[in-house]
Amino acid sequence: MTSTRARAVRWTLLTITALAAISAAGSRARADAAPPAPPAAATTPKPAGHDWNDEGIKWLAYDKGIAEAKAQKKPVCLVFFTEWCPHCGKYSAVFHDARVAEKSKQFVMIRLDKDKNKEISAQYKPDGEYIPRTYFLTKDAQLDADLHAPRPSYLYFYDESNPDGILGGMDAALKKFASGAAPSATPTPAAPAGGTDAAPAKGEAGKTP
Numbered sequence: 001m002t003s004t005r006a007r008a009v010r011w012t013l014l015t016i017t018a019l020a021a022i023s024a025a026g027s028r029a030r031a032d033a034a035p036p037a038p039p040a041a042a043t044t045p046k047p048a049g050h051d052w053n054d055e056g057i058k059w060l061a062y063d064k065g066i067a068e069a070k071a072q073k074k075p076v077c078l079v080f081f082t083e084w085c086p087h088c089g090k091y092s093a094v095f096h097d098a099r100v101a102e103k104s105k106q107f108v109m110i111r112l113d114k115d116k117n118k119e120i121s122a123q124y125k126p127d128g129e130y131i132p133r134t135y136f137l138t139k140d141a142q143l144d145a146d147l148h149a150p151r152p153s154y155l156y157f158y159d160e161s162n163p164d165g166i167l168g169g170m171d172a173a174l175k176k177f178a179s180g181a182a183p184s185a186t187p188t189p190a191a192p193a194g195g196t197d198a199a200p201a202k203g204e205a206g207k208t209p
Helices: 002-033 062-072 086-096 098-106 164-179
Strands: 076-081 108-113 133-137
Touching (some): 098 164
């Protein structure tokens, strides 16, 4: 009787041990089969045209900028862009150049989202409403159409990769305005003088405005 009871106890212990081992193996198998944890959410990239060096350059709204130009008798540098435009995103980087930021102090700097300022954009389109485009205005807010990049087309599209492009435009504007020469109403196309010759972004839906 004692021997039978002992065998029963040993059998029970063996059964419990076996079940525990099976359970542990199953847990390990489930752990191995579990999918990996999802990666941490990536930081949403900034949209094109987002960073225009707001800390280093005093950008103003249109009405305030035009009023300040007349009051301080300073020329205007007017930039049109959109948030979805990849060329605008690249172009914004040139305004982080220390030379551009310093030169900007001699201008009233105005930057306008074309999509949010369609009526104003329509007033400045000597050769279309592509983006980005940059104009220089007199202290009386008159557009000088002959102050543009050295390009045969898309005249107001300055080099998006090299700050020397917009620096050259700023220098030309300061020189002409200082001379007292009357602003031109019609642009004079010029042959490219180095730099990028890439076409800027066209209007909405990829069509030329």
